[in-house]
Amino acid sequence: MKKRLMTGFTPTGKLHLGHFVGNLENLLKLKSEYDSYLLLADTHALTTLKDNPAIIKQHTQDVLLDLLSVGLSETEVTYYVESEIPEIYEMSSFFSMYVSHNRALRNPTIKDEIKMKGLGEQFSLGFINYPMFQAADILCVKGEIVPVGIDQEAHLEQSREIAREFNRLAGKDILPEPKALIGRVGKLIGTDGNPKMSKSLGNTIYLSATEEEVEKKVMSMYTDPTRLKATDPGHVEGNPVFIYLDAFAPAQEREQIGKYKELYKLGQVGDVEVKKYLIKILNDFLAPIRKRREEYNNPELLKKIMKQGSEKVQTETRLVLSELKQVLGMNY
């Protein structure tokens, strides 16, 4: 039997090329090896979008459409929406009774996120609770393998502690101890050369970008600031144009890319020529994604995919929950 894989996406905006390199590429390889479950964590999005909650619904549909478009078909993975499975809240509430407040605050990922998102003292109780929701997100489908970045390992450790605690109370193993699958997580720099990609910096290329949008983004891409004219010798390292070429060109283009790199270093090719080449490469890469997007771009179809997956997961979650409630004696 295939092991169960679970991972989640917090719908705070459309996915971009950085997400592809960082996560989706990996999932596309893993999907057939595992019984795969993908969560759309819309409630989690409230930790940052609480003042504009209505937008989360749109983000959730956008992210689902992005995932389907890259090739994570609903026939191969099960999609579920956090808010469609209220049992997740119930489960996380029980978990919160078994985790000390101190332990929750000691979570290094929580500390890092507070710093990274600049939350200061302005984070919600729900934000501190989030590792409980995450444990429920994973354990509700008895997820065993969780492909995550190294920064999420602390949350997984928390989930394992919870699983062990309930297994101890039950006197038998009712919950798996989910393991992180920390692969080679690629990282992509922004089109402006900033190592951090973000919507607010405008330095991303969305998976849903049109040909024209790709062209515009690439033509304004940051390259080598030391190179003032095409005949100056240029730098390839740290140059977004070449980084994107390496990340998105198919194997048969490797030779051509190697040539461009040599010519660039010698000052024998202009930025515009290489950028035009990158535009073609990116549009070729996005072509099948755009094609699938057209097929899936139907609100009713997306709704159906969310509903079917969520119902399947809800049925499973109810079984897990009834085991937990048995342990807690909550069966009147």
Next chain:
Amino acid sequence: MKKRLMTGFTPTGKLHLGHFVGNLENLLKLKSEYDSYLLLADTHALTTLKDNPAIIKQHTQDVLLDLLSVGLSETEVTYYVESEIPEIYEMSSFFSMYVSHNRALRNPTIKDEIKMKGLGEQFSLGFINYPMFQAADILCVKGEIVPVGIDQEAHLEQSREIAREFNRLAGKDILPEPKALIGRVGKLIGTDGNPKMSKSLGNTIYLSATEEEVEKKVMSMYTDPTRLKATDPGHVEGNPVFIYLDAFAPAQEREQIGKYKELYKLGQVGDVEVKKYLIKILNDFLAPIRKRREEYNNPELLKKIMKQGSEKVQTETRLVLSELKQVLGMNY
């Protein structure tokens, strides 16, 4: 239309005479004036009984039986069990996104409880979350009036803040701002003269005590330590025997109690005589409670009462929740 009253009991053990004076007597007066809802907060009990959760179920049944026995009939009040209404967890999860962690920790009742229960640093995340659950416990039935001790006012203020926040988001009043009904909350000292009554101190008389148990407890009651023999003048103030007489004797016994107080102060009546009188008074007080207890003491009947009330509340809760989810855009 009657206003809606809501209050809750955390089932951590059987109810005793202290609960009657502190709360139940008041509820018996209020039940017909309001549309009354009584919560059995079994999940809350996990904040202190997490290592022995199976016992909570028994406590829940015991507390319900106590409440029914004192005369809070299921035909007059609606009983609901927290864990039977998972929507409460869902609602509280949303609330937790709108309350800052700092605000939650600033709750003076939380601080007092930590001190009172000697929790030190050993309290759960669920304990800190509890005001969110409590807000959901109240708002799920749109409770307007909450008879509580003054110590719970801080929780109610938190519930009002949450109600206001969601009303603001909704652009209309979808949740009431629940008000505390802080009545004359009587307090009873322990049979050992300790102002704190507790199971662990063994200084309580349960509402479910038999005649023999009442006799035993009263005969060993602390009285006046300065009085060595019956002919010594005695003190009536702070003397549990007289405090209990004042609390539980019917009006027609007031004269007799007055006489005993005089004689006691003059050293003309022994402890034993007054205690025997108190035994009769308490057993007379408990007689109708015992009679009703016999009628209700049937696990199937108790189960049915919990089920019917919880189902009624669940239906109402779902309506409230769907209003909240509409505001959050969580309607796929």
